[in-house]
Amino acid sequence: MSQPTIESILHENRLFHPASEFSEKAHIKSLEDYQRLYEKAKADPQVFWADLAETELHWFQKWDKVLDWQPPFAEWFVNGKLNISYNCLDRHLTTWRRNKAALIWEGEPGDSRTLTYAQLHREVCQFANALKHLGVQKGDRVGIYMPMIPEAAIAMLACARIGAAHTVVFGGFSAEALRDRLVDGEAKVVVTADGGWRKDAIVPLKEQVDKALANGSVPSVSAMIVVKRTGQDVQMQGDRDYWWHELQSQVSAHCPAEPMDSEDLLFILYTSGSTGKPKGVVHTTGGYNLYTHITTKWIFDLQDTDVYWCTADVGWITGHSYIVYGPLSNGATTVMYEGAPRASNPGCFWDVIEKHGVNVFYTAPTAIRAFIKMGDEHPKARDLSSLRLLGTVGEPINPESWIWYQQIIGGGRCPIVDTWWQTETGGIMITALPGAIPTKPGSATLPFPGILADVVDLDGNSVGANEGGYLAVRHPWPGMLRTVYGDPDRFRRTYWEHIPPKDGQYTYFAGDGARRDEDGYFWVMGRVDDVINVAGHRLGTMEIESALVSHPAVAEAAVVGKPDELKGQEIVAFVTLEGTYSSSDALLKELKQHVVQEIGAIARPGEIRFADALPKTRSGKIMRRLLRDLASGVEISGDTSTLEDRSVLEKLRQG
Numbered sequence: 001m002s003q004p005t006i007e008s009i010l011h012e013n014r015l016f017h018p019a020s021e022f023s024e025k026a027h028i029k030s031l032e033d034y035q036r037l038y039e040k041a042k043a044d045p046q047v048f049w050a051d052l053a054e055t056e057l058h059w060f061q062k063w064d065k066v067l068d069w070q071p072p073f074a075e076w077f078v079n080g081k082l083n084i085s086y087n088c089l090d091r092h093l094t095t096w097r098r099n100k101a102a103l104i105w106e107g108e109p110g111d112s113r114t115l116t117y118a119q120l121h122r123e124v125c126q127f128a129n130a131l132k133h134l135g136v137q138k139g140d141r142v143g144i145y146m147p148m149i150p151e152a153a154i155a156m157l158a159c160a161r162i163g164a165a166h167t168v169v170f171g172g173f174s175a176e177a178l179r180d181r182l183v184d185g186e187a188k189v190v191v192t193a194d195g196g197w198r199k200d201a202i203v204p205l206k207e208q209v210d211k212a213l214a215n216g217s218v219p220s221v222s223a224m225i226v227v228k229r230t231g232q233d234v235q236m237q238g239d240r241d242y243w244w245h246e247l248q249s250q251v252s253a254h255c256p257a258e259p260m261d262s263e264d265l266l267f268i269l270y271t272s273g274s275t276g277k278p279k280g281v282v283h284t285t286g287g288y289n290l291y292t293h294i295t296t297k298w299i300f301d302l303q304d305t306d307v308y309w310c311t312a313d314v315g316w317i318t319g320h321s322y323i324v325y326g327p328l329s330n331g332a333t334t335v336m337y338e339g340a341p342r343a344s345n346p347g348c349f350w351d352v353i354e355k356h357g358v359n360v361f362y363t364a365p366t367a368i369r370a371f372i373k374m375g376d377e378h379p380k381a382r383d384l385s386s387l388r389l390l391g392t393v394g395e396p397i398n399p400e401s402w403i404w405y406q407q408i409i410g411g412g413r414c415p416i417v418d419t420w421w422q423t424e425t426g427g428i429m430i431t432a433l434p435g436a437i438p439t440k441p442g443s444a445t446l447p448f449p450g451i452l453a454d455v456v457d458l459d460g461n462s463v464g465a466n467e468g469g470y471l472a473v474r475h476p477w478p479g480m481l482r483t484v485y486g487d488p489d490r491f492r493r494t495y496w497e498h499i500p501p502k503d504g505q506y507t508y509f510a511g512d513g514a515r516r517d518e519d520g521y522f523w524v525m526g527r528v529d530d531v532i533n534v535a536g537h538r539l540g541t542m543e544i545e546s547a548l549v550s551h552p553a554v555a556e557a558a559v560v561g562k563p564d565e566l567k568g569q570e571i572v573a574f575v576t577l578e579g580t581y582s583s584s585d586a587l588l589k590e591l592k593q594h595v596v597q598e599i600g601a602i603a604r605p606g607e608i609r610f611a612d613a614l615p616k617t618r619s620g621k622i623m624r625r626l627l628r629d630l631a632s633g634v635e636i637s638g639d640t641s642t643l644e645d646r647s648v649l650e651k652l653r654q655g
């Protein structure tokens with residue numbers, strides 16, 4: 001008998017076709033075009049990727065071998081030489097793009113800057129020389145702990161230019177979280193700022209780095225570089241700390257890009273497990289450059305006149321792949337915004353879209369739900385007519401939020417790409433191609449060409465249509481993580497052994513529950529760790545939450561299981577309400593009944609708790625394991641360093 005999988009209970013039947021005006025101009029124009037690409041890639045992945053590597057990137061030296069697969073370790077474009085900073089900058093300088101805006105930046109207080117490709121190139125070359133001046137060499141690691149300012153991207157590109165690996169730590173993480181990551185990555189230099197703006201307050205970044213480095217606790221770090229952003233007082237330590245602008249003024253703007261081996265380390269990015277220390281996800285140069293380049297081009301359908309905006313933070317993989325590397329490799333104009341959705345300015349995102357005429361907009365369900373809660377009057381008061389394409393990432397998007405995004409932000413005319421991927425995958429894996437693939441609200445739709453995604457049971461067998469199971473990938477792809485930094489065993493255990501290898505065939509285990517419908521569309525049902533087992537039925541979180549969110553009173557919902565003597569587990573739902581509703585017993589009953597109506601009695605929450613806010617990670621994912629402990633009345637265990645706002649948990653505790 002095969003292992004238990006996950007049951008699917010919610011069905012969504014709406015289907016949206018791309019408009020023909022959109023498809024005609026798109027890179028991939030029809031479902032047939034997509035299918036042709038998909039079949040070609042499936043028949044011979046190596047030829048598919050090699051053709052793209054040849055036409056889309058600049059190589060100093062061509063590879064000898066496309067893929068060397070010693071499962072679970074992959075090498076792509078073996079012995080090829082390239083530099084991702086060259087592909088993102090230098091190659092555009094000999095074209096008309098030289099004076100095109102590469103980066104448009106908006107600060108939270110309303111200041112802004114635009115850097116052309118020529119200007120960005122100059123800044124990057126100078127900072128690369130500054131790093132060299134401080135002794136950074138090819139193969140070293142550099143920590144980046146920055147607000148969302150252009151210098152964050154400049155520092156990343158400068159590291160890549162000289163062959164130093166960066167490890168970006170989200171600017172909202174604590175000094176302890178920063179220290180752990182710097183120690184694990186053995187960083188030689190840390191780049192930071194005096195402070196950064198976040199939700200109308202200044203985050204004292206330099207002070208946090210001082211704490212992280214106190215008492216020699218990170219022996220590898222010999223220098224810190226500080227950008228003056230907020231102008232607040234900071235303590236510069238004479239033999240260790242340098243001002244960014246002073247270094248920049250002392251060095252030359254000439255710095256050729258170092259030819260890197262395709263498999264040289266590009267960056268480490270830490271992703272938190274629910275327990276234990278964070279994993280340093282390792283990405284290398286050639287495969288990552290190609291994968292982020294081509295996914296950006298086809299999924300965001302970038303045209304040369306587009307202004308493209310991804311609202312992620314550079315401390316998250318989405319910022320790495322889809323603010324910095326993917327867009328710049330394509331010669332696009334990428335917007336970077338320092339602010340976050342906040343009550344003091346409920347129209348902040350829409351202002352940026354109007355001001356810069358943003359055409360392609362990529363954000364997260366958590367932001368969409370926050371804006372729904374703030375009210376339609378804010379987007380409606382702005383001119384959003386420049387938008388032609390919308391994207392979402394980070395969590396499953398509830399169908400009702402999808403519809404709001406499509407109607408209120410997209411004016412009913414913009415396709416939505418719901419992009420499923422992970423830090424580990426480097427780039428987007430399952431998504432619509434906007435001119436080609438019809439969309440269904442809540443489904444990430446189909447795999448990107450070259451990605452052999454599947455839904456399997458724990459023996460590795462594909463499950464049938466509409467049966468729930470585990471999201472998995474059957475063949476290596478160029479953007480995949482290469483290992484966990486310093487811990488190849490953990491890499492093997494975490495990703496390649498949940499589904500036992502069979503006859504030398506390794507299957508990548510993503511840790512998400514999913515189903516494929518009769519059209520082959522993927523529906524992600526949430527993290528496998530969050531599955532709730534009610535009387536033998538294994539239920540994903542996404543569907544029950546979506547049923548709750550489809551009630552007009554509900555802004556956000558998170559469901560978890562709590563131990564129950566009879567049923568094994570009982571469903572507990574945490575719910576935040578739309579602005580105009582308030583909690584009552586009648587509403588509570590109504591919500592339970594609503595879930596029963598939408599998906600059936602099996603999913604009826606035993607308990608519903610109203611909350612002001614839900615605990616989330618810095619990238620906006622709901623941290624259900626904390627709610628699970630709360631609901632079960634046990635001490636909260638596991639890592640909480642990635643929690644965005646501790647007071648949310650405190651409030652929930654006090655009930």
Ligand code: 6R9
Pocket residue numbers: 271317318392393394395396397418419420421422423424444510511512524526527619
């Ligand atoms: C890019 C990113 C990865 C996890 C992933 C899944 C969830 C991301 C999603 C989605 C449903 C989508 N996830 N995108 N779930 N639909 N479109 O978010 O990376 O921070 O590593 O998180 O996020 O659970 O496994 P990361």
